[in-house]
Structure formats: C-alpha cells, structure tokens
Amino acid sequence: MARRRKKPSAGNRRGMYTIAAIVMVLLLGLLVQSQSLRAQNAEYVEQIAALEEQIQDEEVRAEQIDELSEYLNSDDYEYVVKLARKLGLVFEDDVVYRGVK
Numbered sequence: 001m002a003r004r005r006k007k008p009s010a011g012n013r014r015g016m017y018t019i020a021a022i023v024m025v026l027l028l029g030l031l032v033q034s035q036s037l038r039a040q041n042a043e044y045v046e047q048i049a050a051l052e053e054q055i056q057d058e059e060v061r062a063e064q065i066d067e068l069s070e071y072l073n074s075d076d077y078e079y080v081v082k083l084a085r086k087l088g089l090v091f092e093d094d095v096v097y098r099g100v101k
Contacts, residue, residue, distance in 0.1 A: 072079050090096055
C-alpha cells in the first residue's frame, strides 16, 4: 500500500515563510555589515601605509641626529672651530683683515 503524503497545513506554511524571511533578513544584515567592514579595512590599510612612511622618516631623522651628535662630540674640535669663527674669534697666529667703513 502506498502512503499518501499529507499536504502542509496553512500554519505550517506560514511558519516556513517566517523562517525563510528571518534568514533573508539576517543574510541582508550580514551583507551590509561586511561592506562596512571592508570600507573600514581599506581605511586601516591606508593608515598603516602612512604610519610606515612616517616610521621611515623618523628613522632617517634619528640617523641625522646621531650623526650630528657624533659631530658635536668629536675630538677634532671641528665644530668648536666653526662656532668660534662665527662668533668672530680667531686663533693667536691668525691675521685679521678688517675693511674700512
């Protein structure tokens, strides 16, 4: 004997449609959320690139500061001589020429 399939009742159909609608709403929400996360991720990638560039600039600046520190602390007094010349100081054996005003 063949069994006859029962047709789903109206209440059962309504429940299936409700579940399907809820699933669709959830999928739509996930789609919107994923788009906003992608946009936020793109902003973060740009920010990372800018920060990496800033790090490189600061590393170059740190090297320049180290070179200047070595120059100022050197034993050959090159910096001291240049500074003294700017201030108008001379060595004992230097000849000074002054222009007539």
